[in-house]
Amino acid sequence: MKILQKGFNYSQDGPGNRLVYHLQGCNFRCKWCSNPESMTDSNPEAKNYTVDELCDEVKRSRMMFFDGGGVTFTGGECTLQHKELTELLKHLREMGVNTAIETNASSPHLLEIAEHVDYLITDFKHYDSDIHKKWIGVGNEAVKANLEKIFLSGRQVHVRIPLIKNVNDNPQGFADYFSGFDTSNAVFEFLPYHEFGKDKWTEKYEIKDGFVSDKTVAEFKDLFAARGLKVTAT
Numbered sequence: 001m002k003i004l005q006k007g008f009n010y011s012q013d014g015p016g017n018r019l020v021y022h023l024q025g026c027n028f029r030c031k032w033c034s035n036p037e038s039m040t041d042s043n044p045e046a047k048n049y050t051v052d053e054l055c056d057e058v059k060r061s062r063m064m065f066f067d068g069g070g071v072t073f074t075g076g077e078c079t080l081q082h083k084e085l086t087e088l089l090k091h092l093r094e095m096g097v098n099t100a101i102e103t104n105a106s107s108p109h110l111l112e113i114a115e116h117v118d119y120l121i122t123d124f125k126h127y128d129s130d131i132h133k134k135w136i137g138v139g140n141e142a143v144k145a146n147l148e149k150i151f152l153s154g155r156q157v158h159v160r161i162p163l164i165k166n167v168n169d170n171p172q173g174f175a176d177y178f179s180g181f182d183t184s185n186a187v188f189e190f191l192p193y194h195e196f197g198k199d200k201w202t203e204k205y206e207i208k209d210g211f212v213s214d215k216t217v218a219e220f221k222d223l224f225a226a227r228g229l230k231v232t233a234t
């Protein structure tokens with residue numbers, strides 16, 4: 001598997017203390033991406049590991065998985081390496097290790113992968129496909145189709161919505177969209193725009209003043225709560 005970086009992180013990418021693997025490569029081109037070096041398939045900084053090597057590393061790290069922790073795969077987009085990822089997830093389940101993935105939810109393999117995942121985190125960036133395409137490079141049909149199947153299945157899902165001024169800072173369309181489904185096993189989190197990755201962009205960085213106000217975040221939280229959509233924070 002091609003991995004850009006790895007390290008421990010407490011409760012940000014799933015429960016407890018977790019070993020987080022950032023897989024190389026992404027099929028989206030979010031203009032605010034904080035890990036732009038993870039987008040390409042051919043980053044010389046990424047290293048290849050076999051599934052066995054990663055299983056051994058996880059075994060050696062088990063003492064660190066306190067407070068319900070385990071292993072999280074994120075990116076880039078971890079589902080692009082779905083074959084190896086699924087094999088590894090199966091092994092980790094046999095080992096009794098708690099697993100999580102964080103995904104942009106566009107993969108045609110997502111539901112199959114998710115069967116082997118304990119804690120599923122998906123992004124959701126915009127409900128309108130044309131606007132999604134404008135800022136991300138592709139429409140949102142695959143994301144919506146996957147999320148709708150996940151809601152229907154009733155499995156746990158943690159939906160993260162990055163909030164960017166003048167891109168997706170109107171809560172109404174999001175609340176209307178999610179209100180159309182049974183989301184009783186879903187939680188929603190809002191991630192206000194930041195610029196931690198801006199200096200890593202080699203192409204022109206096109207987001208100008210994407211910071212949302214506390215008032216905007218509160219409006220999202222209030223409207224979602226009013227619609228019975230569970231809001232969380234990490």
Ligand code: SF4
Nearest residue numbers: 026028030033076104
């Ligand atoms: S989906 Fe994530 S990793 Fe991929 S471009 Fe968007 S923010 Fe970056």
